[in-house]
Amino acid sequence: MIDVPSIADLNLTVTFPAVFLALFTMVVLIVDLFIPKDRKIRTAHLTLGGLVVAFVWNVLVFDSNQTALGGMYIADSFSGFINFIALTAAIITCFLSVDYLKRTGIEQGEFYSLLLFSTAGVMFMGAASDLIVVFIALEILSIPLYVMAAMRYRDAKSEESGLKYFILGAFASAFFLYGAALVYGATGTTSLPEIFASVEGIVATDSGARLYLVLGAALIFVGLGFKVAVVPFHMWTPDVYEGAPTPVTAFMSVAAKAGGFAALLRLMVIALPELTANIGDTIAIWQTTIAIVAAATMILGNFVAIVQTNVKRMLAYSSIAHAGYILMGVAAVGTIGVAEEATRAALIYMLAYTFTNLGAFAVVMALEKDDGSGTQIADFKGLSRSRPLLAVMMAFFMLSLTGVPTTAGFIGKFLLFGAALEAGLVLLTIIGVLTSVVSAYYYVRIIVNMYLEDGEGDPAEGATQYLNYATYAAFAGTLIIGLFPFLAVNLLDTMMIAGLF
Amino acid sequence: MTFNELSWEALAFGAFTILTLGGALGVVFNRNLVRGAVWLVVSLFGVAGFFVLLSAPFLAAVQVLVYIGAIGILFTFAVMLTRSMTNLSERFNKQAWLSALAAVTLFLLILLAVIAPIFGEIAAPSSEVVATTEDLGVALVSGDKFVLPFEVASLLLTAAMIGAIVIAREED
């Protein structure tokens, strides 16, 4: 006889933000079929409506600290915060896409369904407490992005970008999967809390299982490292970012990163914090490796960004650098006792980066021509005169990416550096501060171009109604987090990663 | 050691090893795309054999049906649709030096895998419990087991279908 659990046991209420969005995707898919080709803006409105409903629902169940669906899904403030980031990114991307898709002639209703699929993937990834769910969520996050990157089908660069992203993404998934298989082999379970429970015994006995566990964790790190673009797995980033349609690049740069880091943090915090060299050590065995990777990522990302002339490429390298900063938080998680603070810092950094980077891409899109040109740094010349408001906002985004006080980026970096120092990663913190100073060079160069150089005419022909909404929203988010950081910090004040802290 | 001491399991293990790794070598080193697809099927078939050996007959069937039947055929179609590429003048890209490193590692692994185990019989699994097809089916849809990944996987298949259509659709 099959034992059927009651609906109440499934605890579906707390999963509703993600489950609702998944179901809503199907609605968008079907309704879109009945919307005529010249009215695709209605699909966008419908999509936005669904995202807002999911957003509100997420606020309602934000702090529920429960597991659902047989322990596969954790609804805690960690997953609530990741949902918050994913939905914010999707809403702003939706605004970014409306006019852009139309004027570049790639408007298709399926774009919005794919965007929702990918967003749901990020949300499931943040809430997954089982390696199987993490793997499938990783795929549903990635596969729509491969398609969206290739959507600009008249442009060979876009198709190439899609294929390149796809092949390296599939390659990375294979690494992740093999790592997950080895972790399963070492522990006999795919559930993250159960893996956590068996890690200590494995460390104590020093058996072959430990080799599997360390190797497995390393391969999972490689797989997720590809997704979030850390050195040395970053080579796809600039070409893919440059070739993909700009709203897709913007979404990719924040959502794929949020998903990848969510899985990485979950895994390191829930499953493997006790993977130490000896029983009783306070530093996890993987901390040094991750710290070195973080340092290399910050250095390479920031220095190569200096020589870029295309803003999309520059933002690609900048996104690599920012992955390095967030990775610093992941490394800090490896010191026992700092995990909570470091996780919170990494999450707030991601939120700040989400608003700031989407804003920066919004301004880039305002300048971008229909054929995809107009994204050189020189194209920013004279923007302060033709579009003063846009220039002010862009300057603010650039300062926030640098980490200047009163901006969101400063709050994120402040918390991250603090957590890293507390974890004893002094050298890494120094590298972080120094590379931030270096990054000022190329961010400020854009400000210099906008304010001190003369340009001809009005370059910002793409600054249309919906794009402006997106820019204002991103600007407001960056400003609010910068001025009132406690709003975001308080969200995570009672940070509970389901029963661990 | 006489021939009789070789158990049939060890022989099957050896045979499937040859199929799996041979097929894989064929994929990595051949000069012809059509043959590459055939080699891939050979390798996948070897893996299906291992599934039988590891008491997972259902997965072996799924492997043959989905992997060989559907994915293998899709690959063959893709090769046909991109027909002018069936004979490759250049086999490798410019990173061939990596092959030396990888090949040495590989050789050692194969040595361990193939030569070491052939002198014995299959060890009994450490647990007698083997999941039946019915167990798998129930677990996939029962609310306290794997219903979440099952539903998300359905979502994934839909997304992939939509995505493939979006890409393949001619400009209209």
Place this chain on the structure above:
Amino acid sequence: MVEVEAFIVLSAALFILGAMGVVLRRNAILVFMSVELMLNAANLALVAFAWHWGGMDGHIFVFFVITVAAAEVAVGLALIVAIFRSRQSINIDELHLMEG
């Protein structure tokens, strides 16, 4: 004795062969086939571990991996065919896959 380790070593060999294929081959379809080899290596390891532990988690995982592989193949081959249609070439080197 054919221990579980034998299967794992074998799967590691298959995984490395697949990875070699991805890094070495120039043709996108062959690169993608090599990715499939890597996924199969993981499947083999999962089933071997499931045999070792006597649970069904590994079997379920493989079931989902096959699903995911089917989804990946659909999208990937569509992309490859679309690129071939517009460029008449699917050589990876021309795509500058491993360069920044």
